[in-house]
Amino acid sequence: MPSSFHETQILRHSPLRGLALAAAIALAAAAPHPASSAPIVVTGTATVGDKQTVSFARLRTDGSGPASEFAKTLRNDLEISGWFISTDRPEASVVISGAVRAGGAGGAAWSLDAAWRGGSARRTWARACDAASVRDAAHAVADAMVEQIAGKRPMASSKILFVGKRGAATDIYECGADGAGLRRITTDGKLCISPNWIPRRNAFLYTSWLTGAPVAYMVDIANRKRSPVAAFPGMNNGAVASPLDGSIAAVLSLTGNVELYLVDGASRRISDRLTRTRNASEASPAWSPDGRALAYVSDAGGIPRLHAMDLATRTPRRLVWATDIRESVAPDWSCTGKIAFCGRSGGRYRIYSIDPARDPRTTRPEALSPADGADWEDPSWAPDGRHVVCTRTAGYRRSLYVLDTKGDPPRELFRLSGDWYLPSWSDNAVFSRQQL
Amino acid sequence: MKNTTIRFAMAVAAVAALATGCRSNKPGEGAEFDPLNPEDVALGGEGSGLFAPGEGMLPGGRFDQLPPVAAPAEVQPVYFAYNDSAVPASESAKVGTVAAFLTGNPGVVLVVEGNCDERGTNEYNMSLGEYRAQAVRDALAAQGIDGARVQTVSYGEERPANPGHDEMAWRENRRADFAFYQGN
Numbered sequence: 001m002p003s004s005f006h007e008t009q010i011l012r013h014s015p016l017r018g019l020a021l022a023a024a025i026a027l028a029a030a031a032p033h034p035a036s037s038a039p040i041v042v043t044g045t046a047t048v049g050d051k052q053t054v055s056f057a058r059l060r061t062d063g064s065g066p067a068s069e070f071a072k073t074l075r076n077d078l079e080i081s082g083w084f085i086s087t088d089r090p091e092a093s094v095v096i097s098g099a100v101r102a103g104g105a106g107g108a109a110w111s112l113d114a115a116w117r118g119g120s121a122r123r124t125w126a127r128a129c130d131a132a133s134v135r136d137a138a139h140a141v142a143d144a145m146v147e148q149i150a151g152k153r154p155m156a157s158s159k160i161l162f163v164g165k166r167g168a169a170t171d172i173y174e175c176g177a178d179g180a181g182l183r184r185i186t187t188d189g190k191l192c193i194s195p196n197w198i199p200r201r202n203a204f205l206y207t208s209w210l211t212g213a214p215v216a217y218m219v220d221i222a223n224r225k226r227s228p229v230a231a232f233p234g235m236n237n238g239a240v241a242s243p244l245d246g247s248i249a250a251v252l253s254l255t256g257n258v259e260l261y262l263v264d265g266a267s268r269r270i271s272d273r274l275t276r277t278r279n280a281s282e283a284s285p286a287w288s289p290d291g292r293a294l295a296y297v298s299d300a301g302g303i304p305r306l307h308a309m310d311l312a313t314r315t316p317r318r319l320v321w322a323t324d325i326r327e328s329v330a331p332d333w334s335c336t337g338k339i340a341f342c343g344r345s346g347g348r349y350r351i352y353s354i355d356p357a358r359d360p361r362t363t364r365p366e367a368l369s370p371a372d373g374a375d376w377e378d379p380s381w382a383p384d385g386r387h388v389v390c391t392r393t394a395g396y397r398r399s400l401y402v403l404d405t406k407g408d409p410p411r412e413l414f415r416l417s418g419d420w421y422l423p424s425w426s427d428n429a430v431f432s433r434q435q436l
Numbered sequence: 437m438k439n440t441t442i443r444f445a446m447a448v449a450a451v452a453a454l455a456t457g458c459r460s461n462k463p464g465e466g467a468e469f470d471p472l473n474p475e476d477v478a479l480g481g482e483g484s485g486l487f488a489p490g491e492g493m494l495p496g497g498r499f500d501q502l503p504p505v506a507a508p509a510e511v512q513p514v515y516f517a518y519n520d521s522a523v524p525a526s527e528s529a530k531v532g533t534v535a536a537f538l539t540g541n542p543g544v545v546l547v548v549e550g551n552c553d554e555r556g557t558n559e560y561n562m563s564l565g566e567y568r569a570q571a572v573r574d575a576l577a578a579q580g581i582d583g584a585r586v587q588t589v590s591y592g593e594e595r596p597a598n599p600g601h602d603e604m605a606w607r608e609n610r611r612a613d614f615a616f617y618q619g620n
Binding site: 191211212213258279282283299303327421 | 558566
């Protein structure tokens with residue numbers, strides 16, 4: 001089998017690239033299959049594009065539910081990480097061997113050996129977990145493999161928050177990066193929007209009309225507590241916590257003007273007002289990864305457009321100048337410094353990415369979502385800095401998709417009746433405390 | 437080998453579905469792992485959340501916690517142009533009707549509810565809805581109504597009057613509603 005595919009390089013940023021990849025895999029699968037007693041071959045070069053092949057041919061499971069769930073979760077996590085293609089053939093650039101079996105108390109026990117770099121690199125993971133932790137444990141092993149074998153940032157342990165609307169009731173829900181583990185967090189059935197994870201905590205901020213007016217609340221998932229963080233007269237929305245010091249940026253209208261403010265995370269008092277735009281609307285603040293700048297939306301120029309503000313200078317600068325992108329809204333700043341946003345072009349909303357460090361007047365935003373007639377909105381970066389979760393609206397139904405900045409096809413997070421929108425993707429580390 | 441073939445078929449189906457803008461059905465039988473179909477996941481009823489409904493609410497201060505007062509029939513929603521929060525001249529007579537009702541009923545207070553159509557992001561529409569409500573409050577103030585009697589609330593695009601998705605529905609959804617309550 002060829003060790004790489006020139007076509008995948010050419011199609012790197014094309015929606016067709018996924019097809020080319022899939023075709024490459026099918027060709028590989030059609031090749032003569034060696035006998036199962038063949039020796040393990042760690043080729044070190046069996047890659048497809050920038051993906052490494054990972055063989056599960058030597059991983060044994062005892063067929064029990066927990067063992068199968070562990071193995072399937074691990075394999076799926078490696079696939080959706082974007083850095084691996086799994087195979088049942090014994091030859092691959094990464095070969096996983098060992099066994100997974102049922103453990104005590106309905107859990108799983110595993111002893112996995114991974115070999116890569118032609119067999120010169122090896123690592124073993126061996127442990128057991130209880131019934132409730134099987135998926136989390138598999139996520140933790142997948143994260144370790146992504147970090148140690150691919151040398152990339154992991155995301156398998158992270159979680160995604162979003163608004164779910166089933167019938168007339170709206171609540172906040174959560175699921176894993178793989179779309180599994182869906183659960184409802186709030187049960188108020190009241191209007192709510194804008195869930196945003198708090199960096200490095202199992203907690204989030206969101207806006208709800210619990211009292212009749214839009215108030216920003218903090219929900220501490222681990223301690224099952226909810227409390228208001230911004231409940232000023234008028235509107236309190238878009239609250240996001242700084243990765244630096246816990247201060248909260250929010251859009252408030254207490255003066256009668258919609259402006260961007262900073263609220264002290266501890267005292268919950270206003271500590272600063274960041275914009276003064278008479279008769280203009282601000283919306284959707286998003287922190288830079290270093291907590292020193294904010295991206296946000298302002299229609300001070302007549303139509304809603306993306307801006308960034310360095311907190312030291314307080315000078316807003318416009319980030320999107322492409323003339324075919326009329327509106328640019330809903331920014332989210334990745335750990336690698338890129339900003340994903342939603343742009344209105346040709347009457348449709350699409351997801352784009354820009355590097356704010358480059359001159360915005362000469363830098364063309366990169367489209368991440370396909371031009372498929374649907375509207376794509378509300379991007380939120382995965383902790384790997386590679387994937388983006390967003391809302392796709394088609395046939396007046398909203399569902400959640402994961403986009404890949406490196407060209408893998410969009411992945412629907414889960415399929416369930418109702419509307420699912422406004423996703424926020426968590427850190428990985430906060431949920432990857434699972435022992436290895 | 438079977439597995440990779442299935443994955444290939446799924447990948448092709450997914451790309452084709454996206455390219456044509458239609459939805460594919462469930463992935464083929466035999467898919468090893470299918471997070472797309474959590475139909476068996478119990479989303480729960482009462483008591484299934486992290487905390488009781490209503491926990492953490494902020495008490496008091498809102499007019500909408502007072503006894504409601506039925507709006508007179510002549511009070512109508514104020515409609516707005518797309519992406520605009522100015523009260524159109526053609527709608528100003530409606531504001532006059534509300535001002536007259538408040539003047540004749542000095543114990544009544546008002547919440548102006550700003551709403552948007554579904555185009556644009558939920559968050560931006562929150563701000564736009566707030567400005568629409570405030571524009572109506574300002575117009576009432578210009579007609580002599582004490583600002584302390586008027587509160588605003590934005591619902592953004594979250595509470596459409598018309599659930600449709602065409603220009604007719606959008607026109608009905610870009611609006612300010614009036615909710616009256618008994619003050620003193």
